[in-house]
Amino acid sequence: MNRVILYGFGYIGRMVAKEIVESGALEIIGAIDVDEKIVGKDVGEIIGIGKLGVKVSSEPEEVFEKAKPAIVIHATGSFLDKVFDQIVLAVEYGYHVVSTCETLAYPWLKYPNLADELSRRALERNVVVIGTGVNPGFIFDSLPAFLTSICSKVEKIKATRIIDPSRRRYSFQKKIGLGLTSDEFREKMAKGEITGHVGYAESLMLLSEMVGLDIANVIEDQEPIISHEYLETQYFKISPGKVKGIKGYGKGYGKDNKLKAEVEFIATVGVSDKDSIEIDCGKYVIKWSSNGVPGDYATVAMLLNVAKIVNNLKRGLRTMKDIVLLHA
Ligand SMILES: NC(=O)c1ccc[n+]([C@@H]2O[C@H](COP(=O)([O-])OP(=O)(O)OC[C@H]3O[C@@H](n4cnc5c(N)ncnc54)[C@H](OP(=O)(O)O)[C@@H]3O)[C@@H](O)[C@H]2O)c1
Incomplete structure (x- = not known):
């Protein structure tokens, strides 16, 4: 079709x-x-x-x-x-x-x-x-799950995504609060007017199901990153003291409270893009990294x-x- x-x-x-x-x-x-x-x-x-x-x-x-x-x-x-x-x-x-x-x-x-x-x-x-x-869909879930196909068992998975939002679409730059004060950021997040990244916990649960990590409890949070200098993107002007990005995480714990998987997301103006995955398979560690999967494409x-x-x-x-x- x-x-x-x-x-x-x-x-x-x-x-x-x-x-x-x-x-x-x-x-x-x-x-x-x-x-x-x-x-x-x-x-x-x-x-x-x-x-x-x-x-x-x-x-x-x-x-x-x-x-x-x-x-x-x-x-x-x-x-x-x-x-x-x-x-x-x-x-x-x-x-x-x-x-x-x-x-x-x-x-x-x-x-x-x-x-x-x-x-x-x-x-x-x-x-x-x-x-x-x-993301969700690939970087924090499907890709690390696929990488575990060369592991007999999995102790822990960590995935990190770092991106410069100035290379991303307007709607992405807006939803991470570029140019806002930290109070405005928190207010708009609370009202659902901006969202930051959505899906830390969903990626962890998906990964848990894919790999059989038995994650029983997930936590997630994110906070603004404040600029100390004047910055501009195609869409936003960021004065010193205003939001230039976000930093967020998700952590998934087993029934024994052991950390089974974690994901970290940093989107901040001026940073070098990097994605990395680390899988502890007990006897050895698998590492994968790239200098930036272009998210929108x-x-x-x-x-x-x-x-x-x-x-x-x-x-x-x-x-x-x-x-x-x-x-x-
Ligand atoms: N899973 C992933 O990896 C991934 C990657 C990229 C994007 N996303 C998500 O995909 C969504 C779209 O992203 P985007 O950047 O394209 O956002 P966008 O530029 O804001 O586009 C969304 C469009 O949908 C329209 N819309 C809203 N409610 C509608 C409804 N009830 N019926 C028909 N149209 C409606 C909006 O119109 P108005 O502007 O008038 O409201 C807007 O034109 C976002 O939620 C984003 O977070 C997920």
Whole structure:
């Protein structure tokens, strides 16, 4: 199946559209978004490649009615309770859904009832719903899990991702609070107006399930990093004393309170990008590092690669555990 509906035509949705057009492997047959600035406009014109003959609609039912068969690539929000109705609607119309929603990567942790409901409905309609992306979806979960395939047992896993947000999309720079005071940062986080990184705990639970770490308890937190100098990105001006990034972590403990896995995320202006994974296998330690997986491109690639195989997956609510090849 190579027909795609883009549900959410923000930064990621548009990058997905560009990639689809450039690669020619899939076809865009619908686009849904609520942003008044783009509703009614042609998808191709929005991404600067001329008319494609597909207009952005704010009426999902209208798009779903006409589009079948197709796969829905969903990228509107991070929290399952907020996007639940959108995904359920797509499911009810009989579409597979591949979503960037971070909490959908392992929905049983924070939304067990919604996860059960979604699972039931997806099975009823014989479709697949799956959350994926670069993180959650790859760096803190699928990749370390795959690396454990060369370990007979796993004592502990640590994954760290360090990125310079000035090379990332506007919506990412905004959600980590660039340019705010630390009070504004905390206030907006508390109100849900910004989110920081979402998914520390979901990645840990996914990793635990993939590798059999038996994590029984997860904690997560994040705090702003304050700048001591004036900095600028393409979108934000950061005065001394204002937020230039975030530092967050997640830790997963076994029933015996032993630390089984931890993830650390640092996104701060001016830093050198680096991803690293360390797996203690008892007899030896596996180390992997890279000088920066480009998050937005990686997310788009992951969405499209999952979309290409989604029809082969077992029906119902699935996770990256159903895709990753081998692990300890
Ligand atoms: N798992 C991962 O690795 C990963 C990677 C990248 C992104 N993400 C997540 O993916 C989501 C999208 O990211 P983004 O950068 O593309 O965000 P974005 O630029 O803000 O785009 C989201 C778009 O969805 C629209 N939207 C919101 N509610 C909607 C609804 N009910 N129906 C239809 N459209 C709706 C928004 O419109 P308005 O602006 O008018 O609200 C906006 O145009 C975010 O939650 C992000 O955190 C996850």
